[in-house]
Amino acid sequence: MPPAGRADAAAGAARGSLGAALAGLTTRGRSFLAAGVAAAGCSYVLGQEDLLRVGLLLTLLPLVCVIVLHRTRHRVTGSRRLTPARVPATAEARVSLRVDNVSRLTTGLLMLQDRVPYALGPRPRFVVDRVEPGGRREVSYRVRSGLRGCYPLGPLELRLTDPFGMCELTRAFSAQDTLTVVPRVDALPPVRLGGTAAGHGDGRHRSLALAGEDDVIPRGYRHGDDLRRVHWRSTARHGELMVRREEQPQQAxxxxxxxxxxxxxxxxxxxxxxxxxxxxxxxxxxxxxxxxxxxxxxxxxxxxxxxxxxxxxxxxxxxxxxxxxxxxxxxxxxxxxxxxxxxxxxxxxxxxxxxxxxxxxxxxxxxxxxxxxxxxxxxxxxxxxxxxxxxxxxxxxxxxxxxxxxxxxxxxxxxxxxxxxxxxxxxxxxxxxxxxxxxxxxxxxxxxxxxxx
The missing domain is CATH 3.40.50 (Rossmann fold)
Incomplete structure (x- = not known):
């Protein structure tokens, strides 16, 4: 199996629909929006203009955060490196995640979450501080499984939030990797199974593999053949020089x-x-x-x-x-x-x-x-x-x-x-x-x- 490679994917942080951005309102953002609407309604009933201003502020703040986060064009690339890609059961593998900011703007607070099967443990989550333009951040985690099998890792999910925590958008990378958990392999002693009985067993096959046996079927003499390999009995039978074939090693x-x-x-x-x-x-x-x-x-x-x-x-x-x-x-x-x-x-x-x-x-x-x-x-x-x-x-x-x-x-x-x-x-x-x-x-x-x- 080839060594663990590096799978790249790009995510535009603000190219979803505005409706999806509104659905990303956090509990705080929804609370602010509900309080603003309630304050505006109360100001209309009570005739309090100051309460209307408070209601408009509470309503507009989460909406402005949604629009800003939606329009901000952060471009972030993510990669995953799995080392090693094949491990025996109960052994650990290291997964390294890397996030690069390829845009001209500094990102906000990022939260990374990698999808892993339940057999490998809980989903790893990381909070990454703001990434400057051209900057990168690297995090890693370990996975282990006591059951053999092939386990998909990914896709990597990236969550973006505004400075006030009003809105949270999730973008998923498309790249995935596979961790192969093979059966445990025990080191066995170098002994001969079956003893040294002649004609059968490990000892006879190993000697054949090392030394080989001459092919009993001779062939015609060719220019350059060693005369010491002439098979005289076959030569007398065929009326021409016949030589034994070269040794053909036999693998056990x-x-x-x-x-x-x-x-x-x-x-x-x-x-x-x-x-x-x-x-x-x-x-x-x-x-x-x-x-x-x-x-x-x-x-x-x-x-x-x-x-x-x-x-x-x-x-x-x-x-x-x-x-x-x-x-x-x-x-x-x-x-x-x-x-x-x-x-x-x-x-x-x-x-x-x-x-x-x-x-x-x-x-x-x-x-x-x-x-x-x-x-x-x-x-x-x-x-x-x-x-x-x-x-x-x-x-x-x-x-x-x-x-x-x-x-x-x-x-x-x-x-x-x-x-x-x-x-x-x-x-x-x-x-x-x-x-x-x-x-x-x-x-x-x-x-x-x-x-x-």
Whole structure:
């Protein structure tokens, strides 16, 4: 995502209709106007000329203020700078507002108000003293959200008042900015998931990514080819010189599966299990991208994020791909699906590689579907939400809690490294546990591994 820019807008302070200016009378101005009309009426009834003069003064003062403020042509420009434009949940962003007076007249007292969503806090208001011709004023405020998403900021509203406080006019700038709140990303330990088993797992893919393998299909000899790469057996078969192809580095493949089914996650809010799963998927994707993996982010609907190819192809670097994925995860919501079969079908086309899944509550049917996903992957790690623990201590001894343990056992028998996720669990601890040789036994023994005190 590009860095936060500066959006400018201009507002002519006195180009509205006179009726709109009259509607801008403050409580003081309306009181003066009402008192003046009442005094003029009383002077007519009582025949007091002095009271009529007082009534005319009280009536004309707010009207003159309205006309002067309406006719005064203040030209003010406003700009907003958002730093940074993308922040993780619970982190702060700084919003800087700048007002420039580009007219030849000194402005009156200004009040700035920026529109922000309720999730970011109350609307910030600032009172700015008179701005001289060519002068500027700068103010700033901070916003923070515990919920991921895209939040619009603006438009900026500018309120002008006369020196007596009789009239107040509001002008709005047209420029807006967007604050993107992405899921929290935890730093994961650099461990090898799945151990060092030959033929599968992280270790084998990493070695391929670093060293590569010769293409077994030879090609015809070309002028300048190194004779040491001549493939003599193919040369004898074809009757001409054949050489081995140059090494073709193979990038390690990984799929991060995020279960977004609404029926699989209880509760809502920053501490809900679905938010933990989204944050976990973001952390795993960023971590694996930094380690050189080609990461595909897949959901239960079978669609890849952020686009059809999941990462924008090889046209983006790891940092850009991570940014695209985080932006997509900032807006992801529960799906209407009830099964994981679309994700299983999508995995059929991804080939073998590391598979990391963040799953909600599983029934027997969906457990069988997840178990079949393991056949398409060399190493598979699943972080399964422990619905009984999230529901409360009373639900841990129920049939639902015992059924969750049985489903984890089914996944482990299918070759998964399946770990339950309890409230307060820390993904770095679970990640390290998944990479340990006794990770399965440890996961079965302690479903709250990595929980914070």
């Amino acid at each position: 493949q990984c799929t991060v599966l995020l279960d977004t089914r609404g029926t699989a996650y209880p509760g809502a809010g920053p501490g809900a299990p679905f938010e933990w799963a989204v944050s976990g998927a973001a952390s795993a994707a960023v971590h694996l991208l930094e380690r050189g993996f080609a990461v595909r982010l897949l959901t239960d609907t079978g669609s890849s994020l952020p686009g059809p190819d999941g990462a924008g192809g090889s046209a983006h670097g790891p940092a850009e791909t991570a940014g695209l994925m985080l932006d997509a995860l900032a807006l992801i919501d529960h799906s209407e699906g009830s099964g994981l079969s679309p994700a299983l079908d999508a995995l059929h086309t991804s080939g073998e590689g590391l598979l990391v899944a963040f799953l909600g509550e599983l029934d027997e049917q969906q457990t069988a579907v997840v178990a079949r996903m393991r056949r398409r992957s060399g190493t598979a790690v699943a972080f399964v939400m422990d619905a009984a623990s999230w529901a409360g201590p009373a639900a841990r001894g129920t049939a639902a809690g015992q059924g969750a343990g049985e489903r984890l056992r089914v996944l482990r028998e299918a070759g998964w490294t399946a770990l339950p996720v309890a409230p307060g669990a820390a993904l770095p601890d679970l990640w390290r546990l998944a990479a340990s040789p006794d990770g399965r036994a440890a996961g079965a023994r302690d479903g709250t591994a990595g929980g914070r005190s």
